[in-house]
Amino acid sequence: MAAKRPDLVTIADVARHAGVAVSTVSYVLSAKRTISTATRERVLASIATLGFRPNAGARALASRRANVIALVLPLRTGMHLPIVMQLMTAVVTGARGHDHDVLVMTADEGPAGLRRVADSSMVDGVVVMDVEMSDPRVPFLRELRRPSVLIGFPADARGLTCVDLDFHGAGARCVEELVALGHRRVALLGAPAVVYARGTGFAHRTRAGFLAAISALGVSGVAEPCEEDRSSVSATLRDLFRAHPGTTGIVVHNEAAVEHVLTLLPSMGRRVPRDVSVIAICPDEIAARTRPALTSVSIPAEELGRQAVSLLMAKLSGATPSEATLLAPALTVRASTDHQR
Structure with missing residues (x-):
């Protein structure tokens, strides 16, 4: 034989x-x-x-384990896919480092999808992304027998294990930098309107941090959603300067709109950074490749994915990790900011 x-x-x-x-x-x-x-x-x-x-x-x-974790990543309108892919790659790489495979669930199935995969015994634990402030998956995650970790924070994170960038702190840090440079009128161009409408946590927290900082520092500011295509960005900028002509500092929390902002401002008679300083909340590789290079608060996708997997593995081993892990915002100064003259 x-x-x-x-x-x-x-x-x-x-x-x-x-x-x-x-x-x-x-x-x-x-x-x-x-x-x-x-x-x-x-x-x-x-x-x-x-x-x-x-x-x-x-x-x-x-x-008695599957050596597989589920990554629940519903692909929704308004998500910036390069960031999503960075996070997904980081989770997969982190899992492989622990001898685990990853089952990626991209359908927007809500609690039903979590229940289906949990009841099947296909996975040992779950990592959940694109977390909403009032996320309908949260009650089920609290009852789930399998361990879970969220990349993001709902409004009520009690009883959950969550990790994310401190987006509230990131919004505030951008305002602090602009004010330190002498800017007195600032604006936030945020995520697309649909992202705010569905209550996505990171967008709302950034906006809240931005507004809290302008109030605390006594400067004028406005926060507006911003779509991703060039014509919409142009319209948003024109509306901004029409309503608030003295705006000299802009924070962009919309990776797909960043380059449009930088190329459109000069066509509106506003040079970067001489007339308008721009700060982005985005991955370093995006900020470094623009012209001019962007002062930015980095979104540490690799670190977020690594920490999410480490927290999940700790729970699988019987440990009780910290419920809340917030990564401090790190701002890197580049060529897109200058003292207000």
Whole structure:
């Protein structure tokens, strides 16, 4: 009889070859129970002879885990896909570092999707993205037997494990920088209107931080949603300067609109940074490649993904991690800001 391909050899084949129970092989693989030296060596010899490669199924048998986590990432209107992909890649890379695979769920199924995957025993835990202030998934996550971590914060985060950039602090930090440069009239061009309408947490928190800072620092400011296409950005800027002609500092929290803002301002007679200083809340690679390069508060997608996975793995191991992890906003000064003259 022809030998099996190594990738087709099962844990049962190893047990049969070594003359032991399947559970004994799993204990040798997982090291979760003491096995006699002679038996262990016999099992290892069979593994070597058959070319057995422990896979997800074998690990699951050994640990009663699927070694898979779910990433719940509903793709919705107004989401900036490059950022989404960075976060997803960071979660996948982090999971692989813990010997886990990732099941990505992109359909906008709400609590029903979470229930379906949790009830199937396909995953050990769940990472949830695009969190809303009044997220309908939150009550189910509190009752879910499997551990979960949210990248983002709902309005009420009690009983949940959440990690995110401190977007409230990011909005405030941008205002503080502009005011330190002498600007007295500032504006926030935020996410598309649909993002605010569905209550997405990061957008509302940035806006709240921006408004709180202008009030605390005694400057004038306005916060407006901003669409992503060039014509809409142009209309938003024209409306802004028509209603608030003295605006000299702009914060952009809309990655897709950033380059449009920078190219449209000179056509409106406002040079960057001589006439208008611009700060963005966006990934560093976006800020560094624009002309002029943007002063920015970085969105640390890689760190967010890594921390989310680490928190989930800690919960899987029985630990009780901190419920709230907020990454402090870091502002990098580049060429798009200048002292108001």
